[in-house]
Amino acid sequence: TISRTPSGQYYVSFTCRYIPKKTSGTGTVGIDLGLTTLATLSTGEKIGNPRHFKRIQQRLRRLKKSLARKKKGSANYEKARIKQAKLYAYSANCRSDHLHKLSRRLVNENQVIGMEHLVIPNMVKNPRLAKHISDAAWGSLGTKLRYKCEESQHAILVKVDTYFPSSHLCHNTGLKLDRKLQLKERRWDCPYCG
Numbered sequence: 449t450i451s452r453t454p455s456g457q458y459y460v461s462f463t464c465r466y467i468p469k470k471t472s473g474t475g476t477v478g479i480d481l482g483l484t485t486l487a488t489l490s491t492g493e494k495i496g497n498p499r500h501f502k503r504i505q506q507r508l509r510r511l512k513k514s515l516a517r518k519k520k521g522s523a524n525y526e527k528a529r530i531k532q533a534k535l536y537a538y539s540a541n542c543r544s545d546h547l548h549k550l551s552r553r554l555v556n557e558n559q560v561i562g563m564e565h566l567v568i569p570n571m572v573k574n575p576r577l578a579k580h581i582s583d584a585a586w587g588s589l590g591t592k593l594r595y596k597c598e599e600s601q602h603a604i605l606v607k608v609d610t611y612f613p614s615s616h617l618c619h620n621t622g623l624k625l626d627r628k629l630q631l632k633e634r635r636w637d638c639p640y641c642g
Contacts, residue, residue, distance in 0.1 A: 471556050471600040478562040479501075479554075481586045483577070487550070495550060500543045501583040504535055510536060533615055551592040555603045561593060564614075565607040579635035 449461045486497040504546035513531045518525035554561055568587050572578045597603040608614065616625040618638040625636065
């Protein structure tokens with residue numbers, strides 16, 4: 449299949465058979481997705497959120513204003529449209545590259561990967577967070593982890609239920625907190641074990 453992107457680039461896709469390399473990771477890791485840090489691993493490692501779209505926002509704004517001033521159908525309009533499409537493609541490619549590298553590293557190093565199951569379409573309905581959630585591309589990370597785990601023939605991806613109260617459980621005793629945490633509360637002391 450030959451396809452052409454809005455930026456004028458051509459891509460050829462084809463199918464082939466190949467034997468993927470079997471991974472040999474021995475670790476177990478849990479992933480907590482977020483906006484300030486893209487992923488916080490159970491090992492304590494924090495993977496920063498590169499915010500690819502936010503980096504191009506000023507340039508994109510300038511290009512959109514330039515495009516709006518051009519006459520539709522003219523050669524200058526087409527040039528400006530291609531510039532804008534290339535900037536969008538650059539942002540998407542940077543995001544995809546970062547997520548591919550992160551997912552590959554996690555699959556190669558670990559045997560079991562635990563990840564929360566998020567209902568992203570519902571979360572994107574929040575107008576204050578929609579752009580940032582879309583920029584983080586949590587769904588894309590989950591998809592990449594799933595297919596890489598399958599092809600690794602070794603790693604397993606475990607999705608934790610959406611309503612599992614992980615933030616309300618004490619890591620020491622396993623007892624559940626008797627009150628609901630506020631969104632701003634990041635830490636709490638267990639009333640049973642301290």
